[in-house]
Amino acid sequence: MELHVRYEGDDDPEKCTARKLARFDLAALHRTGRETPAGVVLNPHAERALSPADDTDMLVALDCSWETAGRAMFEIDGEHRALPFLVAANPVNYGQPFQLNTVEAFAGALAILGRWERAEELLSKFTWGHTFLELNEEPLRRYADCEDSSEVVAVQQAYLDAGED
Known part of the structure; x- marks a missing residue:
């Protein structure tokens, strides 16, 4: 999968995971929207959740500071899809x-699209990478078992409701 x-290049280059992925030839960086190919865009503002039904050959992410990650970015x-509830394991936002x-x-x-080994490959380049899969293993496996976006949202809601107790 591509x-x-x-x-955007507006965050600390030493902590930029996109740049590191590019250095290992695991992702391609694009400086403009025009040169970025169309694929399934991981967008926290999207109205539909990513699900196994979105099986694709190309994922697109925006790499920018969370301070500038508004809708316009x-x-x-x-096809824009939001990731469901997952917890960060990176040192900057751990547990968020x-x-x-x-x-x-x-x-x-x-992982949601059933490519767990590829997820492990990407994360293996980061000392904290394995922690992401450990923290999120149960929800990721449950999301991967869903048929479509509505089922993913239902599973997510169960996690959010459990957190309110």
């Missing part, structure tokens, strides 16, 4: 729900 990143061609960095977003999407 991985493409619309790269995600004007990228393709929905605050994933680029490699975590790709890994979560790959």
